[in-house]
Amino acid sequence: MNLPLVYLLIPYLIIAFFGLLMFAFNFYHIAKFGLQSPKTTYVLGLYILAFVGVIIISLSIISQYNWLDNISINGIFNIQTANKQLFL
Amino acid sequence: MIDLKNLPNQERDEVVQIFLRSHWIKLVDIFGLSFFLIALPFVLLSVGKMQGVEVTSMPLVGPLLAIFLGIYLIMITMIGMTRFTDYYLDTWIVTTERIINIEQHGLFSRVVSELHLNQIQDVTSETRGVAATFLSYGDVYIQTAGTRERFNFKGINNPDEVKEKITNLIKSDKRRHGDASRRNELSN
Numbered sequence: 001m002n003l004p005l006v007y008l009l010i011p012y013l014i015i016a017f018f019g020l021l022m023f024a025f026n027f028y029h030i031a032k033f034g035l036q037s038p039k040t041t042y043v044l045g046l047y048i049l050a051f052v053g054v055i056i057i058s059l060s061i062i063s064q065y066n067w068l069d070n071i072s073i074n075g076i077f078n079i080q081t082a083n084k085q086l087f088l
Numbered sequence: 089m090i091d092l093k094n095l096p097n098q099e100r101d102e103v104v105q106i107f108l109r110s111h112w113i114k115l116v117d118i119f120g121l122s123f124f125l126i127a128l129p130f131v132l133l134s135v136g137k138m139q140g141v142e143v144t145s146m147p148l149v150g151p152l153l154a155i156f157l158g159i160y161l162i163m164i165t166m167i168g169m170t171r172f173t174d175y176y177l178d179t180w181i182v183t184t185e186r187i188i189n190i191e192q193h194g195l196f197s198r199v200v201s202e203l204h205l206n207q208i209q210d211v212t213s214e215t216r217g218v219a220a221t222f223l224s225y226g227d228v229y230i231q232t233a234g235t236r237e238r239f240n241f242k243g244i245n246n247p248d249e250v251k252e253k254i255t256n257l258i259k260s261d262k263r264r265h266g267d268a269s270r271r272n273e274l275s276n
Contacts, residue, residue, distance in 0.1 A: 005151055012155050019162040025195045026166075026173045033177050033190075033198065035107075036089040043176060047169060054165040058158035064144075065151045 002070040009067060016055065023051040090190075092181070099185055106182035106253060110243040111225035114175055122168035129157055170195060180241050182254060185261065187230060189239050201239075205261035206268040209233045211254050213247035230254070 027047050034040040092104045136143055144150045177192035187208075191199045208230055215226035226247040230239035244250060 008151055008155050012158050015159045015162055019166050022166040022170065022195075026169045029173050029192070029195060030176060032089065033192070034089055035179070036091045040089065043172075050165055050169065054161050058161050062154045062158050065154055067151070071148055 002072055005069045005071055006067045012062065023047065102183050102185045104181060104183050105257060106250060108180040108241060108244050110175060110178060111245045113223055113225060114243060118168060118171045118175060122164055125164045126161060129160065182257065184257060187239060203232065203239060205258045206265045207232045208258050211251050213251035215247060
């Protein structure tokens with residue numbers, strides 16, 4: 001039985017969405033309850049940079065692989081072929 | 089946003105005297121830990137590469153590691169951001185009339201309380217530890233006569249100086265409005 005590698009991206013997308021929500025909550029709190037000063041504007045700018053930066057870095061790490069490949073599930077549970085499939 | 093020139097329920101002659109946040113040492117903790125945790129997997133991968141272990145080029149381990157690393161980076165950044173928001177929004181405002189204590193607990197809990205200066209009975213500053221002594225940060229406790237919870241300015245810069253300023257403000261406020269802390273004490 002073959003499992004498309006692309007399925008592994010699902011947890012990543014869920015966490016990235018969760019990260020987007022966390023970013024939005026943090027941004028909203030600073031914008032709503034922060035002190036009215038240029039410092040708060042810099043903080044909001046830094047938040048945008050940090051979030052966009054981390055998404056770009058994580059996407060660049062992930063994009064190094066071909067996610068259209070398949071992996072054999074039976075192969076993983078077969079000791080003889082597991083080493084070959086996982087590590088070689 | 090909080091405008092120091094236009095506070096909620098501000099009296100006509102009320103002026104902001106002190107605006108406080110925790111000492112910058114807390115930022116070192118937030119940013120230091122985040123940078124360390126972000127750098128850690130890259131350092132481990134580089135060490136592995138130098139030792140000849142190329143985990144990133146293994147057929148299934150490589151993609152799994154990439155997914156894990158992507159998730160890990162997002163989580164560490166978001167935790168760091170939330171900790172910074174907590175730091176940035178924990179503030180204390182001392183005006184000529186009152187003390188406003190704003191505490192942010194995580195993302196979904198925020199406590200704003202205020203105390204009139206003439207209700208204050210005791211102000212205590214405390215500096216504890218080697219780092220706190222050298223970098224001059226510590227706590228200031230504000231106590232009223234009643235059973236109300238005391239205010240705690242946690243890890244602020246120059247606690248002794250802040251204590252002195254607040255004590256002077258209390259004295260001049262009690263001259264204007266009378267000593268409510270004594271009145272409460274006598275009525276109890």
